[in-house]
Amino acid sequence: MYVGGEEDRFDWRRVGAAAGGLFATLILLGMVLLVAVSNKARDMALQQERHAYDVTLLVRTVDATLSRAEAALGRFVLDEELKTSGRYYGDQWTRAGYQIQQLEQAVRRNPGQLRRVAELEQLYLDRGEEIAPAARAALAKAGQGGAPLFYAASRSQTGPDLREKLVEIADAERRVLRRSMLRTQFFSAEADRLTDYLSWLGVVVGLAAITLSFVSIQALRQNSASRREAETLERAVALRTQELSAANAALKAEAEEREAAEAQLRQVQKMEAVGQLTGGIAHDFNNMLAVVVGGIDLAMRRLNGPRREVTTHLNNAMEGATRAAALTRRLLSFARSEPLLPIRTDPRELVSGMSELLDRTLGERVRVDVRLAGGAWPIFVDPHQLENAIVNLAVNARDAMDGEGRVEITTANVTLAANEVGDVRAGDYVRISVRDTGTGMTPEVLERAFEPFFTTKEVGKGTGLGLSQIFGFAHQSGGEVGIESEVGVGTTVSIYLPRTQVEPAEIRMHPAMQRRTETEPTVPGARILLVEDDPRVRAATVGALEDLDYRPVACSSGAEAIALFDSQDFDLVISDVIMPEMAGPELVRELKARRPHTAILFVTGYVGEGDSGDMVGHELLRKPFTVSGLAAAVATALHRDSPEVSRAVG
Numbered sequence: 001m002y003v004g005g006e007e008d009r010f011d012w013r014r015v016g017a018a019a020g021g022l023f024a025t026l027i028l029l030g031m032v033l034l035v036a037v038s039n040k041a042r043d044m045a046l047q048q049e050r051h052a053y054d055v056t057l058l059v060r061t062v063d064a065t066l067s068r069a070e071a072a073l074g075r076f077v078l079d080e081e082l083k084t085s086g087r088y089y090g091d092q093w094t095r096a097g098y099q100i101q102q103l104e105q106a107v108r109r110n111p112g113q114l115r116r117v118a119e120l121e122q123l124y125l126d127r128g129e130e131i132a133p134a135a136r137a138a139l140a141k142a143g144q145g146g147a148p149l150f151y152a153a154s155r156s157q158t159g160p161d162l163r164e165k166l167v168e169i170a171d172a173e174r175r176v177l178r179r180s181m182l183r184t185q186f187f188s189a190e191a192d193r194l195t196d197y198l199s200w201l202g203v204v205v206g207l208a209a210i211t212l213s214f215v216s217i218q219a220l221r222q223n224s225a226s227r228r229e230a231e232t233l234e235r236a237v238a239l240r241t242q243e244l245s246a247a248n249a250a251l252k253a254e255a256e257e258r259e260a261a262e263a264q265l266r267q268v269q270k271m272e273a274v275g276q277l278t279g280g281i282a283h284d285f286n287n288m289l290a291v292v293v294g295g296i297d298l299a300m301r302r303l304n305g306p307r308r309e310v311t312t313h314l315n316n317a318m319e320g321a322t323r324a325a326a327l328t329r330r331l332l333s334f335a336r337s338e339p340l341l342p343i344r345t346d347p348r349e350l351v352s353g354m355s356e357l358l359d360r361t362l363g364e365r366v367r368v369d370v371r372l373a374g375g376a377w378p379i380f381v382d383p384h385q386l387e388n389a390i391v392n393l394a395v396n397a398r399d400a401m402d403g404e405g406r407v408e409i410t411t412a413n414v415t416l417a418a419n420e421v422g423d424v425r426a427g428d429y430v431r432i433s434v435r436d437t438g439t440g441m442t443p444e445v446l447e448r449a450f451e452p453f454f455t456t457k458e459v460g461k462g463t464g465l466g467l468s469q470i471f472g473f474a475h476q477s478g479g480e481v482g483i484e485s486e487v488g489v490g491t492t493v494s495i496y497l498p499r500t501q502v503e504p505a506e507i508r509m510h511p512a513m514q515r516r517t518e519t520e521p522t523v524p525g526a527r528i529l530l531v532e533d534d535p536r537v538r539a540a541t542v543g544a545l546e547d548l549d550y551r552p553v554a555c556s557s558g559a560e561a562i563a564l565f566d567s568q569d570f571d572l573v574i575s576d577v578i579m580p581e582m583a584g585p586e587l588v589r590e591l592k593a594r595r596p597h598t599a600i601l602f603v604t605g606y607v608g609e610g611d612s613g614d615m616v617g618h619e620l621l622r623k624p625f626t627v628s629g630l631a632a633a634v635a636t637a638l639h640r641d642s643p644e645v646s647r648a649v650g
Contacts, residue, residue, distance in 0.1 A: 035194045042187035045180050052177035055106050055113075059170045062099045063163060066124075069093040070159075073131060077138040077146035086139060093128065100124055103169075110176075116169045123162040130156050292317045321624065342477070344500060345383050347411050347430050348376040354387060358394055358409075365404040368394070373412045379430050380500035381477045386432075389470045393434035393493050396467075400438030400491060408435045414496070421496055424480040428499035435492040441485040449483055470495065523638050524549035527568070531561040531575040531587065532603070537623070541574070541603075544627045550634070558582030558590075565591055570598065572638055577604035588618070601637040 069092035076085035100121050107113035130153040134146035153159075296317045303310060351372060358368050390409065397407045410433045418426040441449065450471045467481075470493075474481045478498045485491040528545055530552050532538040538554050545552040553568070555561050558581060565573070573591060575584040588600055605623035619637040621629065 038187050038190045038194055042184055045184035045187060048180035049177060049184060051106070052173050052180060055103070055173045056170055056177070058099060058103050058106060059166050059173070062096055062103060063166050065092050065096040065099060066127075066162065069096060070131065073135055073138075073146075074150060077134050077150045086135065089135060097124060097128075107169075113169060113172055116165060116172065120162070120165045120169065123158060123165055127156075127158045127162055130158055292321050318626075342380050342382050344378050345381055345386070346376065347379055347432060347497070348372045348374075350383055350386065351390065351409060351411055351432065354390060357387075357391070358407075361391060362394055362398045362407065363403065366398050366401070367406045369406060369408045371408065371410045373410070375413070376411055377413050377428060377430050377499040378501075379477075379497040381497055382473075385473050386495075386497075389473055389495060390432065390434065392467075392470060396493075397434055397436030397438060397491070400436050400440075402438075405437045409433070410435070413499075416496065421482045421494075422480040424496060425478075425498075429479065429496040430499060431494050431496050433492055433494040435490060437490045440487040440489055440491055441483075442487055446483060446485055450481075467493075523571070523635060526550050526571040526634075526638060528552045528634070529561060529564060529568075529570040529573045530554040531556075531558065531573070531579070531584070533557065533576060533579045537576075541630070544630050545634070547627065548631050548634070558587040561587055562590055565594065572599040572601060572634060574601045574603060574634070577602055599637045599640070601633055 069089050072085045072089035072092060076089055079085070100117070104114065104117045104121065107117055131150065134149035134153055136146070137149055138146035296314070351370060355368070355370060362368060394407055394409070398405075401407075410431075412431045412433075413428070414431050415428050416424050416426060418424070450467050471481050474495050474497070480496045482494045482496065483491065484494075528550050530538065530541055530545070532541060532554065533556050535556070538556065542552050542554050553564060553570070555564055558579065561573070561575070573588070575587055577584040579587075584602055584604070588602075591598060592600075600618040602618055602620045603623060603625070604620070619633055619640070621633040625633070
């Protein structure tokens with residue numbers, strides 16, 4: 001009985017100690033919870049303070065932005081030549097509207113403030129309607145400009161009401177700020193007081209923990225057996241972990257192997273695409289070279305025969321070479337390396353001026369309807385390339401209709417969102433659309449429409465580079481191309497070109513490259529310095545210049561050209577663009593520094609790596625060129641850039 005009584009008393013002590021410790025722990029948790037609640041309330045009050053500060057700052061920002069906008073408008077109406085003031089006014093006024101929207105978003109949880117902001121927004125709109133006539137009048141320079149209208153607007157009550165509403169919103173937010181600060185102080189004091197209580201309670205809990213430590217000694221004895229079991233379990237877990245690590249390493253190796261296989265597959269696909277492109281180029285160039293080589297070979301065999309046969313074969317060879325040059329230009333355009341010569345262009349004027357060309361190209365069985373929107377925005381493009389693109393689309397439309405039907409060409413001003421059409425950027429664009437009533441495209445054909453050398457036409461009727469060239473031209477000009485097609489209904493191809501406000505200088509492509517046929521004037525006996533690194537091209541060009549009664553002096557590098565230029569007088573310098581050691585534009589800078597009025601003619605087959613800024617204001621002739629094209633380019637460069645030659649001809 002005695003032993004049993006001792007065991008009962010020991011159990012009650014342990015239970016009592018545990019109950020005391022649990023009670024103290026509950027009190028501690030309660031105090032911690034109270035402190036957490038107080039801190040949360042304090043944080044919410046601080047957040048309200050920050051929100052009030054933000055709203056007040058935004059109100060001041062709106063007021064400052066409105067003031068800057070009206071001040072800029074005042075400067076603009078007083079001096080209409082300060083276009084920057086007009087633009088600054090528009091930017092600041094628009095920014096004020098956006099800031100008011102931000103203010104409305106910031107006070108959306110406060111009905112009173114939300115009502116005030118709505119009234120502020122209406123006053124902003126009313127004030128905008130009052131001062132807008134002054135801005136428009138100043139921009140149009142009508143009568144006395146916008147000064148009287150701006151003065152009348154300044155006497156309106158809307159402006160003071162607008163600023164009074166801003167003050168009202170700021171005052172209301174300051175009242176909220178004062179209440180938030182009082183709550184912050186209150187909850188901070190409560191949190192500090194509870195923290196003191198929590199410290200004393202921690203002391204009590206520490207004492208209770210000492211008591212419980214004695215009780216825990218008994219528990220440690222009971223846990224020794226459990227520890228041994230836990231060690232056995234840990235060994236089992238370690239073994240299982242090792243197995244999982246091995247499996248993870250195997251999975252990682254498999255993933256790396258799969259990534260390598262995918263990379264190899266992508267490389268194979270790239271090489272397949274390159275092979276397809278190379279095969280198409282080789283096929284077309286072989287056909288054209290066959291015409292050139294065959295024509296020249298037959299002409300050489302018949303040199304002693306009838307002149308008509310020799311001329312026919314040479315003409316065939318020239319046609320093949322011309323087609324090869326056109327294919328090269330299309331490839332450069334597809335690769336976005338074709339040297340564009342952009343100028344500010346009116347799309348309405350350009351399209352309307354092509355009516356006769358389209359009628360002559362498409363034939364009498366195709367009816368062409370041109371619908372041009374009024375007030376078309378200006379665009380900054382190469383007009384010759386744009387004309388080629390429209391003609392190519394019209395020819396494709398004619399072929400899709402088997403040479404008979406209706407082609408509709410339209411222009412329109414559109415505003416696009418980002419990626420609304422292909423990869424287009426957000427902004428204003430001019431859309432030029434060509435629609436036909438042909439057979440249309442299936443989804444499979446539509447998906448491959450822009451692939452190079454892909455064509456559904458019969459052999460010999462197309463290279464498959466038309467849409468690829470248009471795609472490259474549009475992207476190179478900062479635009480995009482869209483296609484809509486339905487089988488049995490027809491196809492619409494639209495070119496989107498960005499609106500422009502600038503008037504940049506232009507690099508003029510020589511008229512000979514625009515297939516002009518008029519005879520250019522010549523200046524017999526003019527002294528010409530020819531700089532060309534290719535000996536065959538140099539010899540052919542010298543021969544052509546001598547046949548045209550010019551006096552050429554040729555060299556192969558920029559250093560030789562500078563030495564000759566310093567020792568002799570020349571009326572014209574003809575320079576290749578891409579040359580080793582010293583490029584053509586760099587050479588021209590050196591020569592112009594010596595004689596600023598020397599006429600310049602650039603000759604090149606590729607301008608993708610040249611510095612087009614140094615070619616501004618000079619003639620540009622593309623390789624390959626004919627003797628007549630060279631004659632026209634030389635004559636135009638002499639008459640344009642050389643005052644002495646112009647006076648002599650005059």
